[in-house]
Amino acid sequence: DSGVTQTPKHLITATGQRVTLRCSPRSGDLSVYWYQQSLDQGLQFLIQYYNGEERAKGNILERFSAQQFPDLHSELNLSSLELGDSALYFCASSVEAGTQYFGPGTRLLVL
Amino acid sequence: GQQVMQIPQYQHVQEGEDFTTYCNSSTTLSNIQWYKQRPGGHPVFLIQLVKSGEVKKQKRLTFQFGEAKKNSSLHITATQTTDVGTYFCAGGAQKLVFGQGTRLTINP
Numbered sequence: 499d500s501g502v503t504q505t506p507k508h509l510i511t512a513t514g515q516r517v518t519l520r521c522s523p524r525s526g527d528l529s530v531y532w533y534q535q536s537l538d539q540g541l542q543f544l545i546q547y548y549n550g551e552e553r554a555k556g557n558i559l560e561r562f563s564a565q566q567f568p569d570l571h572s573e574l575n576l577s578s579l580e581l582g583d584s585a586l587y588f589c590a591s592s593v594e595a596g597t598q599y600f601g602p603g604t605r606l607l608v609l
Numbered sequence: 610g611q612q613v614m615q616i617p618q619y620q621h622v623q624e625g626e627d628f629t630t631y632c633n634s635s636t637t638l639s640n641i642q643w644y645k646q647r648p649g650g651h652p653v654f655l656i657q658l659v660k661s662g663e664v665k666k667q668k669r670l671t672f673q674f675g676e677a678k679k680n681s682s683l684h685i686t687a688t689q690t691t692d693v694g695t696y697f698c699a700g701g702a703q704k705l706v707f708g709q710g711t712r713l714t715i716n717p
Contacts, residue, residue: 500651531705540709541652541697554704588651597642598705600651 501525502601504589510607516577519604523570523591529553530572531598532564535586547572548594579608611636613700615708623716628685630711632698640700641674641681646710647694690717 501524511517523530532544543556547566558564561579566572576583584607590598612635622628632641640659644652656665658674658681665672669692671684681700685692695710 500653533707541707543704543707546704556704590652597654597657598652598699599654600644603651 500599500601502589502591502599504587504601504604506604507602508605508607510609511579512609513579513581515579515608516575517579517606519574519576519587519589519606521572521574521589521591521601523572523589524599527591527593527599528570529592529594530566530570531590531592532558532572532574533588533590535588535603536584539585541588544574576606581608584608611701611706613698613706613708615698615711617711618709619712619714621714621716622688624690625687628688628692628713630683630696630698630713632681632683632700632708634679634700634706637678638700639678641678642699642705643672643681643683644697644699644707645694646697650694652697685713688713688715690715 503522505520528549531546533541544558545564546554550566561577564574586603588600588603590600592598614633616631642657643655646652662676663674669686673682695712697707697710699705699707
């Protein structure tokens, strides 16, 4: 158990819909990262927040957005969903820019 | 931007054989980290290398960081079925850039 929690574990939705994925980092970690992992693919970095502020942006679509709240939990919002958005979404946390501890992931299926 | 490439993408071995995955960066890295993701699981941190030419061992796993700090390797001696999974390298300063991973499968 990494100490990072993600909800929900599974999500099934339809194209065009909007979903919110939630992540609670390890106690004391200020950085939260979001990754997308499609079938047989590597980890695609989406975005990083540090203590409530956006720190780095990766290959995140305009339809996707994220935020980190004062209690340091983070949410990833995915809107106007397409079939190709089906993937595993991981959240990771770290103290600063060091070792990242990954949550169990949310498996999203868009039908 | 910085790119991290890993080879091979897939490797299938017989149990007991050795396995190596290689990681190359387009830029000099301040450090390199290795992660393992079991099938159906999430990436788990294995180790971090910081110094040029550094070699670290964890039981049957040997990790190396190149002299120029642009490449790294992970070598597993005498693979076991528990070694199955995808091994990722990741490098960078403020932002970790992950390689595409090497998926290891093992024939028992």
